[in-house]
Amino acid sequence: MSAYGRVRLEGGGKTVAMLARNRMITTRLAIPTTVLTFDSSPSYAAVRDGLLERGDLAPGMQLLNTYEWYRDTARPETGEDVEAGERGGGGRLVDLAHLEPVDTPHPDGSVHRTEYLDEAGTVVARDYRRHDGSVYVRIAQDAPRAQLVDPDGVVVRSFPGVPAWRRHWLRTLVRQQHTSGHTSGQTVVVTDTDTVLRELWQVEADVRFVHVLHEVHVQMTGEPPASAPIRPSLQPVLDQLERLDRLVVLSEVQRDDVVVRLPPVLRDRVVVLPLDTETAPPLDAKGVPATVAPRARAGFVMLGRLTPVKAVHEAVEVFALVVAHRPEARLDVYGEGPLRPELEQLITQRGLANHVRLRGFDETARDRLHEATAYVLTSSKETFGLAALEALGRGCPVVAYDVPYAPARIHDGVDGFRVPPGDRQAMAERIITMIDDPDLVQRMSEASHAAARRYEPARVAEEWRTLLAGL
Known part of the structure; x- marks a missing residue:
């Protein structure tokens, strides 16, 4: 699995690289891959179609989104595993009739989301709705909390925040993979952003985490990279590297600058795996381009x-x-x-x-x-x-x-x-x-x-x- 915050058709280089890696693993290693996204955009059907049309999604690849997945799930699976801070079900959603509702439409014509505003115009809560209008999750803003809801309006699981809900979803997917026999061993989750990694690596499941470092790991202060301050978002990752199975960097030079900061026992966890690219036109047996067109002059x-x-x-x-x-x-x-x-x-x-x-x-x-x-x-x-x-x-x-x-x-x-x-x-x-x-x-x-x-x-x-x- 690749856990990625948001995928767009017009995504930048990191998105392109993430999709290319999954496509390569699926097509060349015959390992099915799943890309997990966590944003609340209602347009993932169109994104998926666009990626398929231009070949960024290959057979054997899935693109799943948290909100879309629960919207299409009639009765959310809760499982027996409960993370610290989670609570089981019971009770109905609190009535928010005293607040002003503002609906956001879904591309299929139904309601995607209802925001509830107080008298000052501040969003107090957001309800995300199924195709039939029933609420599948409520996210409260004042005291960060996410509540999973069944079609009858009964709360089946409460989480202390959205990240905990995302971890619950990951546990559910891992459990389903093992139950269905789609994987014979452990699940590997590859992350490409520091934020997603820090949200997910607390998950209590049989998961191995690999983090790909796309950015320069230090703050650009003018000092040599081996001694410059670490980026704030990455510092917690390096401080707790023992929780990570592998940290992938994209060049030998960067690896050398990273491992010098680590205890010797953790240095083997930092590995170099470059991005991939197709050579075009194809090269002949001697490594010479079969055809090379003249280049523009200026x-x-x-x-x-x-x-x-x-x-x-x-x-x-x-x-x-x-x-x-x-x-x-x-x-x-x-x-x-x-x-x-x-x-x-x-x-x-x-x-x-x-x-x-x-x-x-x-x-x-x-x-x-x-x-x-x-x-x-x-x-x-x-x-x-x-x-x-x-x-x-x-x-x-x-x-x-x-x-x-x-x-x-x-x-x-x-x-x-x-x-x-x-x-x-x-x-x-x-x-x-x-x-x-x-x-x-x-x-x-x-x-x-x-x-x-x-x-x-x-x-x-x-x-x-x-x-x-x-x-």
């Missing part, structure tokens, strides 16, 4: 959300320097995010409207990697850089700020360029070099394909097989 690309950590404004400033000397240069940025208005304003201020284009979210954006001159990476921090890896797999060289830890897999001058973080002039000079030397770009393209072979799904899948077998 067309560069970025993929990622428009957020501070991606630092797209750095790329805009770099291209202001590039365009002053090579006016034919173009940068296409694919992705959406909260910084779009600021970036649009910056592009206009720099006179780059015809040179830097914000293309928004586009499912086909990765196809541009087949033809772009290079991929531009100006992030302030990256653990692996999925989009950069996908670029290499499509023969697209990468020019990047040398921040921890993603650019470490880029061989400077071979399959791309690495420049000091924030050195806009140096990056502009490398981009101009690529514009002026198509032969260099072509050699880098061929080298990119070769570098990406290390991350082909067949190889990474075997590493996951070894990890899972060793739990």
